[in-house]
Amino acid sequence: NAGVTQTPKFQVLKTGQSMTLQCAQDMNHEYMSWYRQDPGMGLRLIHYSVGAGITDQGEVPNGYNVSRSTTEDFPLRLLSAAPSQTSVYFCASQGHSSGANVLTFGAGSRLTVL
Amino acid sequence: KQEVTQIPAALSVPEGENLVLNCSFTDSAIYNLQWFRQDPGKGLTSLLLIQSSQREQTSGRLNASLDKSSGRSTLYIAASQPGDSATYLCAVEDTGFQKLVFGTGTRLLVSP
Numbered sequence: 254n255a256g257v258t259q260t261p262k263f264q265v266l267k268t269g270q271s272m273t274l275q276c277a278q279d280m281n282h283e284y285m286s287w288y289r290q291d292p293g294m295g296l297r298l299i300h301y302s303v304g305a306g307i308t309d310q311g312e313v314p315n316g317y318n319v320s321r322s323t324t325e326d327f328p329l330r331l332l333s334a335a336p337s338q339t340s341v342y343f344c345a346s347q348g349h350s351s352g353a354n355v356l357t358f359g360a361g362s363r364l365t366v367l
Numbered sequence: 368k369q370e371v372t373q374i375p376a377a378l379s380v381p382e383g384e385n386l387v388l389n390c391s392f393t394d395s396a397i398y399n400l401q402w403f404r405q406d407p408g409k410g411l412t413s414l415l416l417i418q419s420s421q422r423e424q425t426s427g428r429l430n431a432s433l434d435k436s437s438g439r440s441t442l443y444i445a446a447s448q449p450g451d452s453a454t455y456l457c458a459v460e461d462t463g464f465q466k467l468v469f470g471t472g473t474r475l476l477v478s479p
Contacts, residue, residue, distance in 0.1 A: 257410075286466070295371070295456070295469040296411075311466060343410060356401065356458075356467065358410035 255279050259344050259359035266334040266366045274329040274362050276344030282357070284347035285327040286311070287319065289340040290361075296343065302327055334366045369394045371459055373470035380447055381478050388442040388473045390457035395435045398460040402431050402442050405454045405472070414455075415442070447477045 260275045278285065286301035288311075298311030302321040316338060318330040327346075331338060344359045370393045380386055390400070399418045403411040415424045415431040417440070423432040430443040440457060454474045458467040 288469075293471060295471040296458075296467075297469075298466050301466060345411075355413050355416055356403075356411075357413070358403075360410045361408075 257344055257346050257357050257359035259342075259362050261362060262360065263363050264365070266331075266364065268335060268366060270334050272331050272334065274331075274342055274344075274364070276327045276329065276359060277325050278327075278344075278346040278357070279325065280346060280348055280357065281324060282346035282348040283324070285321065286345050286347070287317070287327070287329045288343045288345065289313065290343060291340050299329065299342075331364075334364075336366045338364065339366045340364060369397075369459060369461055369468045371457060371468050371470035373455075373457060373473050375473060376471070377474040377476075379476045379478065382447060382449060384447050384477075386444050386447055386475075388444070388455050388457075388475070390440040390442070390470055392438045392440075392459050392468075394461070395438050396461065397435065400431075400433055400440050400457060400459050401467070402429075402440075403456040403458065405456060407453075411456065444475075447475075449477050449479050451475060452477050 257278045283304050287299040288296040290296045297313050300319040302308045305324050308319050342362045345356050347356050372391045374389045401416045402414045405411045417424050417433040428445040433440045454472045456472045458469040
């Protein structure tokens, strides 16, 4: 089925470990982004990309890296995990529907850092 | 900095009621506003998108309005059903950027 696929769905890390959250979309969307969702905070933008080879920082980029080598994939890397990065992470892609931008979200990745 | 607020934080109604969810934003220079639904443990599903030049959008029992000058949007749900139980989020996209600023959501419970 067309959409945004995130893996893994759940992950437990120890402080200092590194990992990559994967995100893939098959809708040929140019724009992709990563958000984190924390209780009482709403979703906050981490990084976004307007096309292959182009990335930029969002509201809360510290501690995360991204790259966009293909249109389909937009992985999020945690270089040295910290307990403050415990959150639910959502990847989203954005295309055009009837001339307007509609955001499509993945199912989320729940990360716990001990 | 754009800030988005949603009131109430939680709402419980009996089945069949019409209800209104509110969203306010501090900077009226927005590109568009979207309403999303989030079910527990799931991702977000886009419900309605209102461009800055539009006043409202409708989809089935849902109607969203936008008043940029006052920085407000409402989501009207007609004849609520238990299946409408979810968290509803609004988000604004600032002009010229592909970045959304989200509210913290309204958790809706519709009882049979």
